[in-house]
Amino acid sequence: MSNQHEADAPAEQSRAGQTGPPDVMRSAASMAESGESEARPLDAAVEARACALWRDYLAAVRSRVDRLGVGLMVGQWLFVLALSVALSAHPWEWRGSPGPAPLWVALLWGGPLCIIPSTLAVLRPGAGGTRHVMSVAQVLWSVLLVHLSGARLETYVHVFGSLVLVSFYRDARVLVTAGAAAVVAHLLRGMVWPQAGVSLTGTPGGGVLELVFWVGVVDGVLVLACRGATREMKRVAERQGGLARVREGELQERERMLERSGRELKDSREQVARMEKLAAVGRLTATVSHELRNPLAAARTANAAVVRRLRHVDGAREDARLQRFLDIIERELAVCTSLTSEILEFVRERPLVLRPCSLHGLVEEAVDVVPRREGVRVENRVPMGLESPWVDRELLRQVLINLVQNAAESMPPGREGLVFVSAELSGGRAFHIRVTDNGEGIPAQVLEHIFEPLFTTKEHGTGLGLPVVASTVRQHGGTLRVESREGEGSVFTICLPHARASAEVACSS
Numbered sequence: 001m002s003n004q005h006e007a008d009a010p011a012e013q014s015r016a017g018q019t020g021p022p023d024v025m026r027s028a029a030s031m032a033e034s035g036e037s038e039a040r041p042l043d044a045a046v047e048a049r050a051c052a053l054w055r056d057y058l059a060a061v062r063s064r065v066d067r068l069g070v071g072l073m074v075g076q077w078l079f080v081l082a083l084s085v086a087l088s089a090h091p092w093e094w095r096g097s098p099g100p101a102p103l104w105v106a107l108l109w110g111g112p113l114c115i116i117p118s119t120l121a122v123l124r125p126g127a128g129g130t131r132h133v134m135s136v137a138q139v140l141w142s143v144l145l146v147h148l149s150g151a152r153l154e155t156y157v158h159v160f161g162s163l164v165l166v167s168f169y170r171d172a173r174v175l176v177t178a179g180a181a182a183v184v185a186h187l188l189r190g191m192v193w194p195q196a197g198v199s200l201t202g203t204p205g206g207g208v209l210e211l212v213f214w215v216g217v218v219d220g221v222l223v224l225a226c227r228g229a230t231r232e233m234k235r236v237a238e239r240q241g242g243l244a245r246v247r248e249g250e251l252q253e254r255e256r257m258l259e260r261s262g263r264e265l266k267d268s269r270e271q272v273a274r275m276e277k278l279a280a281v282g283r284l285t286a287t288v289s290h291e292l293r294n295p296l297a298a299a300r301t302a303n304a305a306v307v308r309r310l311r312h313v314d315g316a317r318e319d320a321r322l323q324r325f326l327d328i329i330e331r332e333l334a335v336c337t338s339l340t341s342e343i344l345e346f347v348r349e350r351p352l353v354l355r356p357c358s359l360h361g362l363v364e365e366a367v368d369v370v371p372r373r374e375g376v377r378v379e380n381r382v383p384m385g386l387e388s389p390w391v392d393r394e395l396l397r398q399v400l401i402n403l404v405q406n407a408a409e410s411m412p413p414g415r416e417g418l419v420f421v422s423a424e425l426s427g428g429r430a431f432h433i434r435v436t437d438n439g440e441g442i443p444a445q446v447l448e449h450i451f452e453p454l455f456t457t458k459e460h461g462t463g464l465g466l467p468v469v470a471s472t473v474r475q476h477g478g479t480l481r482v483e484s485r486e487g488e489g490s491v492f493t494i495c496l497p498h499a500r501a502s503a504e505v506a507c508s509s
Contacts (some may be wrong), residue, residue: 033060050241058170063126065168069134070118073163075140077114080106083148109144113137119187135166143185156211159186160218167222170230180218183212217394276363292340352475356388357396358431363421366400376408377415382433386423389431389496394474402465403435403492410439410490431496440490446448447484 084102117137120130142159149155159182166178216345257321307326360382367378404419415438423433442450451470473480476498 026432044386046238046241046245049244050234050238053244054237057233057237058230059126062131062169062171066121066125066130066134068168069138069165070121073137073141076104077110080110080141080144083145085144100501104506105144105148110141113140113144126478130175131169131171132177135169136163136175136181138166139178139182140185142182143189144188147189154384158470159211160216163218163222167226170226170233171191172223172226175219175223175226179215182215182219184388186215202337229283259284272313289432292336296333296337296340299332300337303333303356352392352395354390357391357393358388359386359423359431360384362393362397363400363423367421368399369401370405370408373408373411373417375415376411377402377417378408379418381420383423387425389498391476391496394471395475399469399472399494400433400435402469405495406465407437407439407490407492409434410437427496429498430492431498433494433496435492435494436489441486442482442484443486447482451480452481 040465084106114137116133117130120127120133124130138509139162142155142162145155145158146152153283163175163178163182166175169175303326307330323450360380362380363380367380370378373483400421406423407419408417417438418433419437421433421435423431424433450466452467471482473494473496479495481493481495483493
């Protein structure tokens with residue numbers, strides 16, 4: 001199984017950072033458009049919301065019409081009272097017998113027509129019973145006006161106007177009730193108080209039958225128009241329900257984004273705090289390491305002097321215990337010196353000194369410096385004529401030494417080990433330097449931690465070798481990639497930009 005890990009790839013990380021969450025609101029906004037919302041079946045939640053909006057809108061419209069109806073009833077009653085007073089001096093003569101006085105008709109007929117529907121409209125606005133009572137009262141006002149005017153042609157207009165006002169309720173059933181009440185009331189008026197008025201066509205007689213016919217026609221047209229308006233209101237409510245669903249989705253998405261941003265901000269603050277602590281620890285470590293170098297050098301010098309002096313002391317060479325202690329002192333002082341040097345290299349990045357450098361010669365030097373191990377062969381396979389990159393020779397040399405030494409140390413006992421270094425100029429854009437071995441490989445759980453400071457699997461390792469390597473490669477504007485198969489070996493690939501004397505160009509892997 002192949003494991004891969006890449007350290008310090010700024011170009012790849014920047015491209016990954018530019019990707020964001022999918023724009024889920026784009027599809028939701030398109031669903032809110034009128035054409036699509038009508039063609040696409042609504043889900044249960046949107047349909048329930050649309051029905052609620054539709055009912056609320058109808059209730060508001062009908063309550064508003066009831067309030068307007070109260071004022072209309074009062075105004076019509078006052079008008080009828082004024083008309084009856086004006087007509088009291090000339091009461092109408094009915095066929096064969098005089099009728100009641102106009103004032104009494106206005107009081108006894110107009111009073112209930114005003115008071116009953118107005119009371120219901122105040123107590124139960126928007127209720128179904130209130131609508132039916134209000135519509136019947138309105139068409140009865142038309143009958144009253146026709147009666148008081150002696151069935152004059154002008155007063156018949158009030159009948160059709162009343163039906164139009166009733167249609168404001170957006171209720172076809174109320175329109176049917178109003179039309180039926182108008183027909184029945186005018187038929188009864190024609191039978192009880194027949195008047196010699198003119199017909200709607202201007203010819204005597206037949207006025208009531210013509211009125212019944214036209215009331216039915218107008219009422220039917222208004223019923224159809226009312227149903228169409230109701231359907232349109234329902235479609236508007238469905239679109240509003242869809243838009244409300246979209247707005248809720250947008251609000252939820254914004255809340256999630258705000259919550260995610262808050263978490264990221266908190267994590268960033270914590271990371272900044274950790275970085276500040278690490279920076280302070282790094283400065284302190286660099287100072288301590290720098291101050292320890294002189295005492296360690298002095299201790300090693302003193303230990304060397306003691307060893308030389310003991311060579312001339314009788315019996316000192318035969319004392320195995322004393323020799324073992326002296327070896328321990330020398331070995332541990334060497335470890336401390338190496339550790340302080342690596343800490344200083346990791347903490348303090350000196351400015352690069354970029355110069356053209358032959359990779360073949362540099363690899364040859366690194367191979368010569370690495371201690372030989374029995375059964376491990378190290379080969380330099382870098383072409384002699386390869387173009388020279390612009391690098392810091394000393395830093396890149398140390399990088400190659402660390403990688404080659406790690407590769408040689410990864411060989412298990414009893415295996416014929418092979419470590420070779422190769423290089424190429426890929427496409428004229430980047431130098432690829434590979435250190436390949438056939439050792440034990442790196443487990444996946446270990447691979448992701450190998451570039452962390454102070455992480456090591458070696459018994460006497462410091463855990464700073466590979467972090468220093470990654471830091472140096474990053475300082476050159478390059479990347480370091482690792483591919484490993486357990487039991488088969490590993491490949492460390494250094495990618496350096498081809499740009500002349502430029503350490504700011506990121507190298508794409």
